[in-house]
Amino acid sequence: SQTIHQWxxxxxxxxxxxxxxxxxxxxxxxxxxYWYRQAAGRGLQLLFYSVGIGQISSEVPQNLSASRPQDRQFILSSKKLLLSDSGFYLCAWILIGTGITEAFFGQGTRLTVV
Amino acid sequence: AQSVTQLDSHVSVSEGTPVLLRCNYSSSYSPSLFWYVQHPNKGLQLLLKYTSAATLVKGINGFEAEFKKSETSFHLTKPSAHMSDAAEYFCVVRPGYSSASKIIFGSGTRLSIRP
Structure with missing residues (x-):
């Protein structure tokens, strides 16, 4: 079965x-x-998306980076967190096929930078 | 460029009255459109989706949405609001061309229900 795990x-x-x-x-x-971020009281902002190993598209300049070391693994990273990085981060997998579009979401990560 | 606009950041209705959450999209191709709901401290749940089949789409919990290409809209409606409908609602668009991998969320509409 198709599942997505985020931690x-x-x-x-x-x-x-x-x-x-x-x-x-x-x-x-x-x-x-896909990686999205939801800041408090705001919508979901697309941060990065990847269509294959080593292929990363960045949507907004920021303190974060993403990597796709394996086909089914997507990592969001930062070298030095800022207070403004606090928020709810969501990983998504979009299945696109003929007549099919399904979106699966991870459970999300609530990050608090103190 | 593709985008999605949710026209209201906050909608408040009385319990038992109709709900209308507005969404307009911009896409050069026939898009796939979705509505997701997020309850407080919960993940995203798919309400319904449009993928070039019937223009009137019925979803869970009594919600439905109509795809109107001429108006580039995909508004979410429900005939009678329930207290449990209070949540954040997101309109989502995926452009329809084959190389389109970008999925775009609207900024969200917070729905409040008055007793």
């Missing part, structure tokens, strides 16, 4: 510390993967 669910990190959020999918190959 951790919650994270409290000090300013200046590194960040690594991981997202993996099962039940598919070569998925389109």
């Amino acid at each position: 951790p669910a919650t994270l409290v990190q000090p300013v200046g510390s590194p960040l690594s959020l991981e997202c993996t999918v099962e039940g598919t190959s070569n998925p389109n993967l």
Whole structure:
């Protein structure tokens, strides 16, 4: 079956510390993967998306980076967190086929930078 | 360029009255359109989707949406609001051409229900 895993669910990190959020999918190959961020009281902002290994598209300049080391793994990182990086981060897998579009979401990670 | 606009950041209705959450999209191709709901401290749940089949789409919990190409709209409606409908609602668009991998969320509409 097709599933998506994202961890951790919650994270409290000090300013200046590194960040690594991981997202993996099962039940598919070569998925389109996405990282979104939802700041408090705001909508979901597309941060990065990837259509294959090593292929990353960045939507907004920021303190974050993404990597796709394996086909079904998508990692969101930062070398030094800022207070403004706090928010709810969501990994998504979009299945696109003939007449089919399905979106699967991870459980989300609530990041608080202190 | 593709985009999606949710016209109201906050909608408040009385319980038992109709709900209308507005969404307009911009896409050069026939898009796929979705509505998702997010309850407080919960993940995203798919309400309904349009993928070039019937223009009137029925979803879960009594919600439905109509795809109107001439108006580039995909408004979400429900005949009678329930207290449990209070949540954040997102309109989402995926452009219809084959190389389109970008999925775009609207800024969200917070729905409040008055007793």
